[in-house]
Amino acid sequence: MNSAVSPASSRQLLWLVAVGFFMQTLDATIVNTALPAMARSLGESPLEMQAVIVSYALTMAVVIPASGWVADRFGTQRVFFTAIVLFTLGSAACAASPSLHWLVVARVLQGLGGALLLPVGRLAVLRAYPREQFLEAMSFVAMPGLIGPLVGPTLGGWLVEAASWHWIFLINLPVGVLGALATLRYMPGGRSERPPAFDAGGYTMLVVAMLALSLALDGLGGLGMKHLLVLLLLLLGLAALTAYWLHAARVPAPLFTPRLFSLQSFRVGLLGNLFARIGSGAMPYLIPLLMQLAMGYSPAQAGMLMLPVALAGLGMKRLVTSIIGRWGYRRVLIGNTLALGAMIAGFALMTPDQPLWLRVLQMAMFGAVNSMQFTAMNTVTLKDLDPAHASGGNSMLSMVQMLGMGMGVSVAATLLAAFGPWLGVSASAAGPDALPAFRAALGAIGAVTMLSAGIFWQLQPEPPRPDDDRRAGESRAEH
The missing domain is CATH 1.20.1250.20 (MFS general substrate transporter like domains)
Structure with a gap:
């Protein structure tokens, strides 16, 4: 090497x-x-x-x-x-x-x-x-x-x-x-003299599944696909995912071994990551659009309003360890996921005449809750992995994080496209006329996020392990 x-x-x-x-x-x-x-x-x-x-x-x-x-x-x-x-x-x-x-x-x-x-x-x-x-x-x-x-x-x-x-x-x-x-x-250089065998078949199945499901979801929102094509993509994605699971259970060295899911904390944390991140992934897409198209903000003003989100998120990182240490992963993730969904739905109450301080406070509270969610989900997913499975588990988590972010944007666009005609909002609507579609989309995304708390309900109550601080530090790199 x-x-x-x-x-x-x-x-x-x-x-x-x-x-x-x-x-x-x-x-x-x-x-x-x-x-x-x-x-x-x-x-x-x-x-x-x-x-x-x-x-x-x-x-x-x-x-x-x-x-x-x-x-x-x-x-x-x-x-x-x-x-x-x-x-x-x-x-x-x-x-x-x-x-x-x-x-x-x-x-x-x-x-x-x-x-x-x-x-x-x-x-x-x-x-x-x-x-x-x-x-x-x-x-x-x-x-x-x-x-x-x-x-x-x-x-x-x-x-x-x-x-x-x-x-x-x-x-x-x-x-x-x-x-x-x-x-x-x-x-x-860092080149391995004997690189491990690559599971090309499993990788192909997994890629086909991700692409088909993501394109089908995005097709519902804005790609103009016919309903039959969307249905076929959904079926292809589910078939490819099933084929990968059967393949991984059969071959000796799969891309991601099914044994990873024998750990309850990993499978709950991974599924929770996927569904809770739909809400977290939708917000960076929705908030700037809401501010510019419905609230009358300039691009620079909309960007500045995202600063409290990031600053509060950074500040929350210092408190995560002590909060989880006191309450445990299960209670923190259930409560925080419910709070995150409520915060997302709360953006539907925004109006153009509200004071700036209230908007900044709302952004900061969302940033703090969102940061807690990221760190707690990442840490609980990785904390029980042994060294032999740490690399594969971390790679799968990274993949799910990016997949969840893309799904969040697709879901947000789909909901805006669906609620607009139902509520009589045209695609070219601007200002207060565009608010009803955004409010309906935010309410729906908040509800989906709150429902994902049921996934974290499945966690076993347990005290955090001494090495969780290390796992949290490594997972922050993934955010």
């Missing part, structure tokens, strides 16, 4: 991985505030732009399960360099896109690179640092990942007003060039 790294290069390696993580998380959020401006420029409806976000999240969900094997087979330096190049080229293609369809294709290219940045970078850090220093190193790498969502919506709104939406992608180009050069200098 060629993974040696000199002490002089170790700090540069951490900065390199941290910057890559920052780029990936920034682009997952910076687009949200710019969607209305992008829609006007491309001649599309703002309520039909969800594919720009879904394509990025879905691509990452598809690629993440193969990232570990790809890094072992071709080396961390080569794969990380390729990831930065793909991400940078995808950013340039996004800025140059003349239509929504081209923009979606460019976002897929960008997502191919983004999906490899964190897993491969984390693998390089794992190999370069001894175990007793790994948590400290990963905490350093994770911090920019928390800053990305903090500045993304605000920066996106400011760039739209100060220049144009194209600059939310163009700012990646100089960072990408410098990152590629730094990778060649500071990233160790």
Whole structure:
């Protein structure tokens, strides 16, 4: 294994991985505030732009399960360099896109690179640092990942007003060039002499299942698919998922072993992650649209309103361990999921004449509850995994997180598209006329989120284990 790294290069390696993580998380959020401006420029409806976000999240969900094997087979330096190049080229293609369809294709290219940045970078850090220093190193790498969502919506709104939406992608180009050069200098090779066998058949089934189910869900909202095609995609997705499960139970080394689900905390945490994240994933898409289309806010103002969400989320990270230590995972997740659903539904009560302080308080409360939800769900999912299954379990969690984010956006777009005609709201409605569709969608998403508390009800009451702090630190990198 060629993974040696000199002490002089170790700090540069951490900065390199941290910057890559920052780029990936920034682009997952910076687009949200710019969607209305992008829609006007491309001649599309703002309520039909969800594919720009879904394509990025879905691509990452598809690629993440193969990232570990790809890094072992071709080396961390080569794969990380390729990831930065793909991400940078995808950013340039996004800025140059003349239509929504081209923009979606460019976002897929960008997502191919983004999906490899964190897993491969984390693998390089794992190999370069001894175990007793790994948590400290990963905490350093994770911090920019928390800053990305903090500045993304605000920066996106400011760039739209100060220049144009194209600059939310163009700012990646100089960072990408410098990152590629730094990778060649500071990233160790890290290629395995005997890479493990890759479960290509299982991976194909899993990819087909994710793509078919996600496209069917998105087709209900805005892709204009005929009902028969949506039904066929749903059936294909369910059939592929069933085929993968049977395949994984038969082969000796599947991509994700079914034995992972023998752990109650893992299967409950994973399913809870998937369904609770529908609400959490929908909100970064819905809130900027609500503020700009129904409340009359500018892109910069809508972006600034997302700051309390991120700041409160960062502040909550310090309290998570003590809260879980006192109340336990089961009670915290049941109560917090109910509170999260109620907070989401509470956004339906917004009106344009409410005072600013009330809106800021509402955003901050949502950010704190959402942050608690992320950390508690991630930690309970991973806390009981033994070392032999830790890598596969963590990869599956990462995949489900991105899949849940994409599903959240698709569900939000579907509900807006469905409630609009039912409530007599046209696709071009703006201002208070557009509020009824947003209110109905927020109420429905809040109800779905609250129902997912029933999943966490299945957890066994137990005191937290001493190593949960380490699991929480590792899971924060995933957010």
